[in-house]
Amino acid sequence: MHVYNVQLMTKHIKIINRYSANTHKTLQIILLLLLCSGCDAPWNNPYPNQDSAKNIYYDSFSERPKHLDPVSSYSANEYVFLGQIYEPPLQYHFLQRPYALIPLTATEVPQPQYFSKDGQPLDEDSDPIMIDRVKYTISIKDDILYQPHPAFAKNASGDYLYHDLNTEKLAHIHTLSDFDMVGTRKMSAKDYIYQIKRMGHPRIHSPISGLMEKYILGLDEFAETLATIDKQTPASNYIDLHRYDLPGVRLIDDTTFEITLKQKYPQFIYWLSMSFFAPMPWEADYFYAQEGMDEKNITLDWYPVGTGPFMLTENNPNLRMVLERNPNFHGEILPRTGELGDQASGLLDDAGKKMPFIEKAVYSLEKESIPAWNKFLQGYYDTSGIVSDSFDQAVQFNLQGDAELTKTMQDKGMRLLTAVTTSIYYMGFNMADDVVGGDSERARLLRRAVSIAVDYEEYISIFANGRGKPAQGPIPPGIFGHIAGKAGINPYVYKWHNGKPVRHSITYARELMAQAGYPDGRDADGKQLVLNLDSPAAGPGSKASFDWMRKQYAKLGINLLVRATDYNRFQEKMRKGTAQIFQWGWNADYPDPENFFFLLYGPNAKIDDNGENAANYKNAEFDVLFNQMKSMSNGPERQDIINKMLEIVHQDAPWLWGFHPVAFSLHHAWYKNAKPNLMANNTLKYKRIEPRLRSNSRTAWNRPVWWPLVFIMILTVSILLPAIIAYRRKGTESIL
């Protein structure tokens, strides 16, 4: 008995010990969970927790870049990255308005020199016909190094380490980072010449090669020569561009080169601020052209090589793109001057300090706007645009009609920045169409009447959340030639009333219709006028805007039929000139009126040469003035010509001028030096982040909430428990 009791007692003690050990372990786990729930790091942080306090900029992108080769890229979503990596000779001043070019790698902004056929220097004001050659001499700084890259790596004897690669040697190489050694070298004027030559390279599709062939001396012949050589060269072989001469570019010395144009083209200077004209080291081109590299997806289109403040260290556009500070960056300081108000808004607080301010920029792929917006609200993106779905949550209009942040956003310390973009969304008439097009007074009056009837103020209010400025002509605010106020209104559509433009009455528009031969929207036979709007927008999302547009035309008794189609078919219609009325837009390449007026220049008609004149507008007087205007420098004379051109297009009304979109962007309190610059692509270097404030805000805004999960568990148990008890009772019940 005694033995039995002792054994039993020992067993009980073991059970108790085991139980208490288990209990202890359970308690430890619960304690750990509680501690974790209370610890600083948010659970929903999409980034590594150790990066929270680092000087990293976070942003998102929705569309993967197609090209990262600076001579091929021509898209805003690619410039987000390329602008930080490549350095053309010039750049736009970050703060100054109107937009002004300043040197980037150049020592100064080059001034064009004009020459006659016999080589005599000419003045800028000389007749453009007399000008046979225009020369730009560009001097670059001599202390600029390329980012570390295997293409520059050399061994002790000075031979390139990775310039004799083949498929066998590349067996264990999968990405650029798999190369052990990197090197650098000083940038030279030769690299700019090499890049200009690449515009004519038959294996690279430079979108501006056609345009530049019109201007750069000999580029067209150079491209033909290369095309012939390309046919004789195996596709995998490198074509050494140094061996072929391009007359339009000349090396003066290591830091100076000259570009020669065939005719006067003042807008050329703006192209020198775009990555098409960034330097390209031949070593990089050679490195990527080696056998097996293309098969490994290691190409210049994927791994850029630049001199800019950042370098692309991770290119995974399916997930994220990472830019890190280039250790070889030559250094630049934040401008000491800006426009009025910049000092007060803190934009000059860092003036004179060395840039870039951030160490790294992480761009995460966000295909859908809702998750991107929510992550911005949680503090995981430093800046965000505002999609229509979230507009009311973020922005409200005060009594004066000014946009301001809602209280929730203000409480989070966010800031709203707005800027009228250098873009235009317009509705065009196909001037080759029998009904709405042509030079007849009937058609002109019809177009003017429609211009009055379609109320773009209402459109902006309904469909753009007020984010737009009704256009008075093709030139947006901020571009030379735009005139604000009474003098700048389109008198055929607006009148000046109480200090603001007011659309002419619909009665007046109906009168114009009657004069055009369409009283109450009916022709001479009494049939209702039917017009067709061709649009690539389809689906339920566009229905509301189409309905609205029909109502606008119906004010004049016109029956508007919407012919919605896919974008491919729409483009085909535009090329063939079978569209009647269409909606389109244009975003400025550079801040010059030429870049908008050329959309109405006759020889650019889409129907003839697939040009950018989608309305196929042709007016001989306008074309003459355009040719005059495009070669002039900004000044009163140029403004006079622009005014004449505006008067012509106002009168002819080939477009309903639509509106200039206003960009709204939100920034967190820790995001500094934010100023909209719609021309510059290299603005990342100006940005500054306060990581501690961001980290604290993220922690405060993202504390995990557990109670709903506990509640769901209790609810599930309480639902199932009675059933289980009932079942058990049933199982133990006896029949008798």
Added chain:
Amino acid sequence: MMSYILRRIAYAFPILVGVNIITFVLFFVVNTPDDMARMQLGMKRVSEAAITKWKAERGYDKQILWNTDAESFEKLTDTLFFQNSVKLFLFDFGRSDSGRDIGYDISQRMWPSLAIAFPSLIIGLLTCITCGLILAFFRGSYVDFSGVIICVVMMSISGLFYIIGGQYLIGKLLHLVPISGYDTGLNAIKFTILPVLVGLIGGIGASTRWYRTIFLEEMGKDYVRTAKAKGLSESRVLYRHVLTNGLIPILTGVVVILPSLFMGSLIVESFFAVPGLGSYTIDAINAQDFAIVRSMVFLGSVLYIVGLILTDISYTLVDPRVRLN
């Protein structure tokens, strides 16, 4: 069995040729090679010469199915269809229209797809079988009745709602996991929780109802009645007999989708920014990248055929009465 499998593989060839023809025809009805060139070269300042050159480089200047300008056999072989299809049958996917190696991209992107699809399948199976068993176990009770109602309600709700609702509730309001995104290695776990949970909840209604029906059908069979008459407990009958036999149709239903797990989910990957094959396909359609589209359609067809063959084989494994003759 081997001859059956070989016969099925031989049948697959004409099916794949047919799928390829339909893909080619449908794609080029909607998109012309000119459109594709414009999409790749950009919309601004693209010259006709550049478009012509782009098409020639990629073979899009050839006729699609039948080359009327060619001689004899080349009428068939010197076409876009033939040149590209032959390579596909050798699993040489070639390069995308933007210049990337498609095979490499597929090998990289199938893992994120699997990271979402595989746990979704396993956890979904376990959960739905458990729920189906519980409903069958408590058949006729308020648990069964309310469970079926909940299942019907859950079936009726769009999958998109679960995605947006899940992101809003769990990611935005409760702050438990990241709303979207992905990462490599173990860091991927926290990003997979929400898509897996959303996939689970989105599929639980339909699957539970189906499994419940299967289990109820089994429970009505004679062998169950015999087992009960022998005095076996309700739970023993359920777990040892009903569950085992009920798993046969479930297992065969699952095997058919196993190979397709690589292909990922179009919508889930897009909303959660998962760099898988589903989003790869969507991106290619949007970018009019025919090289990727035809590769993914071909791969999807092959995997589906493999799934069907595996299903047939699995029948013989789980049910000895079935013979593949």
